Amino acid sequence: MEGEDIVDKKLVRSILLIVTYTVLLVLALLRFEELRGLFARLMGLLRPVYIGFAVAFVLDRPCRCFYKLYQRILGGGPAGRASRPLAVATSYLALLAALAVLVSFVLPKVGESVQLFVSQLGGYLYALRDMAQSLMSCLHLDTDALYAGLPSVSELTRYLRDAVDGLFQGLSSTLMGVVNFTSALISVAVTGLLSLIFSIYMLGGRDTLLPQCRRVLLAYVPRKWAEPILGVVRLTAATFTNYVSGQLIEACILGALCAAGTLFIQADYAPLIGVIVGASALVPVAGAYIGAALGAFLLLMVSPLKALIFLVFLGILQQIEGNVIYPRVVGTSIGLPGIWVLAAVTVGGGLFGLPGILLSVPTASVLYALLRKDVRRRTAEREAR
Numbered sequence: 001m002e003g004e005d006i007v008d009k010k011l012v013r014s015i016l017l018i019v020t021y022t023v024l025l026v027l028a029l030l031r032f033e034e035l036r037g038l039f040a041r042l043m044g045l046l047r048p049v050y051i052g053f054a055v056a057f058v059l060d061r062p063c064r065c066f067y068k069l070y071q072r073i074l075g076g077g078p079a080g081r082a083s084r085p086l087a088v089a090t091s092y093l094a095l096l097a098a099l100a101v102l103v104s105f106v107l108p109k110v111g112e113s114v115q116l117f118v119s120q121l122g123g124y125l126y127a128l129r130d131m132a133q134s135l136m137s138c139l140h141l142d143t144d145a146l147y148a149g150l151p152s153v154s155e156l157t158r159y160l161r162d163a164v165d166g167l168f169q170g171l172s173s174t175l176m177g178v179v180n181f182t183s184a185l186i187s188v189a190v191t192g193l194l195s196l197i198f199s200i201y202m203l204g205g206r207d208t209l210l211p212q213c214r215r216v217l218l219a220y221v222p223r224k225w226a227e228p229i230l231g232v233v234r235l236t237a238a239t240f241t242n243y244v245s246g247q248l249i250e251a252c253i254l255g256a257l258c259a260a261g262t263l264f265i266q267a268d269y270a271p272l273i274g275v276i277v278g279a280s281a282l283v284p285v286a287g288a289y290i291g292a293a294l295g296a297f298l299l300l301m302v303s304p305l306k307a308l309i310f311l312v313f314l315g316i317l318q319q320i321e322g323n324v325i326y327p328r329v330v331g332t333s334i335g336l337p338g339i340w341v342l343a344a345v346t347v348g349g350g351l352f353g354l355p356g357i358l359l360s361v362p363t364a365s366v367l368y369a370l371l372r373k374d375v376r377r378r379t380a381e382r383e384a385r
Contacts, residue, residue: 048191052198061245063091063203088203236366243362251281254321261313262295265306269298277314283357286345288318340364 028035043050066087074080202209218226255278262270273295280291292314299307341361348360 048194049198051191051195053202055195055199056202057240058244058248059091059095059199059203060206061241062094063087063206066090084204084207088200091203092200232366232370235369239366239369240362243365247282250321251278254278254281254317257317257321258291258295258314261317262310265310265313266299266302269302273298273310286357340368 064087067083070083070086071080074083214230217229221229255274258277259270259274262273276294277291280287280294283290292311295314296307296311299310341364344360344364345357348356348363350356352359
């Protein structure tokens with residue numbers, strides 16, 4: 001009788017769980033738009049938390065290096081307790097120094113390149129017109145009939161400048177634009193300050209937060225589930241750390257090398273093209289083509305031969321980067337086949353835009369590693385039978 005009561009209780013519990021799950025699923029489908037709006041609002045409120053987590057995650061590796069260095073210098077005892085605060089402070093000072101270098105040296109050069117490009121925009125339009133006319137004449141097309149209804153280059157340049165001037169005048173004369181800009185600036189400042197506080201707390205309390213999270217997980221989740229979850233968390237952290245830090249360092253190296261090489265092709269545009277290629281290197285798969293296309297387009301305005309030389313140079317540089325620099329910087333491969341990288345970038349970009357493109361590859365790498373591990377386990381179990 002007692003066995004039957006236990007079976008009945010388990011059956012009733014299973015039925016209740018199935019009914020509850022079904023009701024919640026139906027409610028979620030009926031109120032999908034409201035739930036999505038609530039989720040978006042919640043993510044907006046938690047923006048300082050996950051931005052701070054992202055900053056702390058990026059600075060975690062240099063912070064650990066500084067922590068080990070200060071521990072060797074200060075040793076144990078009371079002096080060694082200052083290793084963690086000093087490591088956190090040094091990590092942020094290094095980040096501020098990198099930003100200061102970017103603002104002081106790189107951005108002014110990029111601004112000069114942009115101003116040069118804008119000042120020579122009319123000449124570029126004339127050059128494009130001459131190239132188009134030469135192409136039309138080679139193809140024996142009637143250029144007069146083709147250009148009859150099109151504005152001249154001077155008119156097109158004037159239209160562009162008038163449009164830009166009108167845009168800036170409209171923004172400056174509109175009170176609502178000023179109010180929106182001020183509120184957006186305040187919101188960005190507050191979000192940045194809160195994100196900084198959260199990131200400092202996460203970095204400084206790393207040795208306390210991680211054991212606390214582990215104890216909470218073991219307290220509320222059965223051990224047979226808790227250990228696999230902890231394994232997935234460790235794998236995810238290692239994969240993302242390896243990928244994010246490697247991509248950032250690789251982008252800086254690639255951008256610097258590209259800028260140095262472009263100095264011999266077109267020195268005026270070297271900083272701008274270096275920044276474009278370095279920033280596009282953060283985007284998997286498509287980033288290389290985007291950087292090459294934008295850089296070649298800028299040089300095409302100056303000389304088609306220089307654009308061709310740049311494409312050849314960038315192709316050689318990317319081969320060196322892919323076979324020499326990337327393996328040494330990242331250390332170990334993320335272990336994801338090329339076809340799955342392309343699929344992950346396509347799906348991630350379609351669902352979540354730019355964040356999905358940036359995070360899709362390490363996420364797919366984690367899922368691929370877990371799937372491969374589970375397949376090996378199941379295969380081993382079948383062979384052992």
